[in-house]
Amino acid sequence: MKLCVVAGTFNPIHNAHLALGNYIKEHCDYDNILYIPAFNPPHKELDVDLADHRFQMVKLAIASKVGFAISNIEFQNTRFSYTYFTMQELYKRYKVDGKIGFAIGYDAFKDITDWYEADKLKSLVHFLVFARSKEIDKERLSLLNYNGYKFSFMKMPPMEISSSEIRARLQKGLSVADKVPAPVLEYIRENELYRGE
Secondary structure, eight states: OOEEEEEEOOTTOOHHHHHHHHHHHHHSOOSEEEEEEOSSOTTSOOOGGGHHHHHHHHHHHHTTOTTEEEOOGGGSOSSOOOHHHHHHHHHHHSOOSSOEEEEEEHHHHTTGGGSTTHHHHTTTEEEEEEOSSSOOOHHHHHHHHHTTOOEEEOOOOOOOOOHHHHHHHHHTTOOOTTTSOHHHHHHHHHTTTTSOO
């Protein structure tokens, strides 16, 4: 099985997260797109009480999508959700053909050498790099490639949607119906999420 991972806090998951998965499915040779919500990411402060809600929203968002799945792998331990540990565990759980694909934004990828065990992580994954703008440091990318960080640059047009914007709009009582899948919006309303940030 050829596996690609889309990981993140998904706080909440929105239409751009799904469009990214669709793009990978249509343009790359992967059998399954695995969404992995982070439980305790090392570089972001999150309300732990929202963890299960974030997981459930991802589950709802991908429920009708063929070839999309969700994993609770990062919910099964209390340590930080380091990508290196997660990838190691995925190879134990799945019969993976080749390297696992790992979707990543350009801003994060250019600093990938700062990630935990980055030198070991690079041997476990093939990076699929997505950029929000055309301002790319080609020298930096060449250096990363030279140092063994193998990647493919994705040409998906950027979508101007962010989870922080969605949370801000919800706090103000503004509509986000065009930014999140309908089942997710219903879940947010039913559970009264993001009202008192």
